[in-house]
Amino acid sequence: MLATIALGAAQSPWGVASGAIARHLVATSLTILRGAFLANYISEKLVGYLGGVLFLVFVVATLFGVF
Template identity: 65%
Template sequence: MNRLWFLGLMGALIIKTTVSIVIGLLFQSVPAQFRTTTLPIGEYAAITLLLFFCLQSIREAWKLPPTVAKTDHRGVQKSKEPAEEMSVKLSPIEVLGESFSLVFFAEWGDRSMLATMALGAAPSPLGVASVAISGHLLATFISVLGGSFLSRYISEKLSGYICGALFLVFTVPTFFGVF
């Protein structure tokens, strides 16, 4: 299942990076008098999506049944149940679609995308794309492994509430223009 999440995440990041490079190349060819922006559409979309994912994470955590804590041989509290038993069963297509859409839309218009657009106009857009995708690959791999490790020690219900709270934590500063 972790492989499917990884594939969905990387698919979204590869497409986002490629689109960023293409947009950067296109902006390079647009005359300067047409390069004005009036609405911060990226910020509005980011705020809306962050709030949506906050509410969705909390709603899904709320629907999960409570679990009984288990401890390991040292008395340390472990995950309430194996992750496969706790989680809502998703088909492989649903896992790919959810992981892809979560990252694709949440990352749309962020600073890394804007920086990639700007670098797309550089002399070597293929080099920029390959380095950006390699960086995404490494960061995503570490994230998926870390999430897999943490799922052994905290319940999916608690994880959902934490994710919802973190989405809210990032929504507020985005709304006030901190990021």
């Protein structure tokens, strides 16, 4: 985001906005395709459990000042 703001100040705002929108479109599309592919191999329940475990790991790491 900061790079987009800096680039918008130095270059054409319309060009920067167009590039940022195009990049977001590509990134979102790839994420959706990867998610659809992984949904064939990983259950939704497993994703929920993994997300919960990662959340707890980050909580503990934050409490101990790792971040």
